[in-house]
Amino acid sequence: MKRSIVVLIVVVASACSGSPNPAPITSPTALPSGTTPEATVLPxxxxPIESAGAERITISPAADWLAIAEGFVWTAAGPGVVQLxxxxxxxxxxxxxxGICLAFDVGYESLWAGACDEPAIWRIEPATGAVLARIPLPxxxxxxxxxxxxxxxxxxxxSTDHELVKIDPVENEVVxxxxxPIGAAAVRAGLGSLWVTVSGTNELLKIDPENPAVQAAIGVGAYPRFLTVSDDAVWVMNQHDGxxxxxxxxxEVLSTIEIGPRIEGGDIAFGGGFVWVQPGGLLLIQIDPATDAVMAEYGPRSGSGSVAADDAAVWVSAHDANAIWRLPLR
Known part of the structure; x- marks a missing residue:
């Protein structure tokens, strides 16, 4: 993933209250000669995510895309995919x-990975890592x-020719x-439809999988790319307005949740009842679907990566740091 750092602005506010009998103003106590006052350290x-109980796992080189398939955790790292x-x-x-260049997906009892160098889609058995099929793309x-x-x-x-490509998972071939539109970026499936982000027009397309035609073009935020599907909604990460x-x-657009400044790279996933964002600057942001609000943010600032979650844990990578963190959810 092409990533760059995103900085979230943290505002520290203090409140003061009045008093009917304020204390008298006094002069500050003088420090002894040669004494340097201690600096005040602000947040x-x-x-760090470790403070919430996460464990850091070193994965080299460049751990990136993540998926949880049939209970097994997979990441793209260096010359292949690694099961954790x-x-x-x-x-x-x-x-x-x-040459893995796409976010994974899981379905039809398989892990699916896109290799741009060939180009091809690889079908992998989640429990063992055995290659079930290599599907060349015409x-x-x-x-x-x-x-x-x-x-x-x-x-x-x-495809790079701005086409939606369908593979039959029974025959393992393009059908x-x-x-x-030009600018179509990423696709996910769920809720009876296909969903495609179009970065150039700031839209999410709803597509009928039965006869792939656009049913609706939905305005979202600036430069949408990665997306995830929960049990009742599609969640779109808009890179340019954070x-x-x-x-x-x-x-129907239900809400827009501000998570920070511009994102380059990053990733988004649903799991464990929450939406998780790897924003490319901070390590991880947790969104509560019950309130459509950010409920937690974690560091360290580690550059971009990927995220995946289930009921047991959320996994987040930072490829520039050669690391993955596992945050237990129960």
Whole structure:
């Protein structure tokens, strides 16, 4: 993922109250000669994620995309994909796979990964890392910094020719392509539809998977890219204005949640009942769907990466730091 640092502004406010009998004003006590006054240290940002019980796991080189597939945790790192123990983070399996350029998805009892160098989609068995299929793509290339979507009658991705590409998960072959607007960036499947972000027009497209045609073009924030689907909504990360847009299954915009300044890279996921954002500056932001508000922010400032979550834990990576953190949720 192409990432750069995003700085969140933290405002420290103090309140004072009046008193009917204020204390008299006194002169400050003089310090002994040669004594240097102690500096006041102000908070520099959100607390480190370790303070919430997270454990840091070193993954080199450049741990990035994350997914939880059939209870197994997978990350893209260096020349392949690495399986991590869901309880300890220890390495359990490795599958060589070069040129991973898309956010993973999970569906049809498989992990799906896009390799731009070929171009091809790889289907991986989550428990063992065995390659179930390598599906060559008869297209000019894969749209990088996007995602693969597994669900709603197929496996889907976006080509550099601005096409929606469908793979049949039974035959493991491409069965159709459909035109998309220039600027189409990422795709996810859920709630009976396909959802495609269009960065150039600040829109989210709702697409019928039965006969892939645009049913609605929904205005969201500035430069939308990554997105995730919960049990009742689509959550879109808008990179240029640092916000998340919540969209109902019928296409209605329900809310816009400000999370900070401009994001480059980053990622977003739903799991454990919450929405999680890797914002490319801070390490992790937690959004509560019950209130559509940010409920927690964690450091350290580590550059961009990816995020995945289930009921047991949230996993967040920072590829510039060669690290993944596991934050238990229970």
């Amino acid at each position: 520099s940002g959100p607390p 123990d869901p309880l300890t983070g220890d390495r359990r399996a490795f599958t060589e796979l070069l 297209i000019g290339g894969i749209q990088e910094e996007g995602s693969v979507a597994a669900g709603e009658q197929g496996v889907w991705l976006i 159709g392509t459909w035109p998309l 916000s998340v847009t919540r969209v109902a299954a019928d296409g």
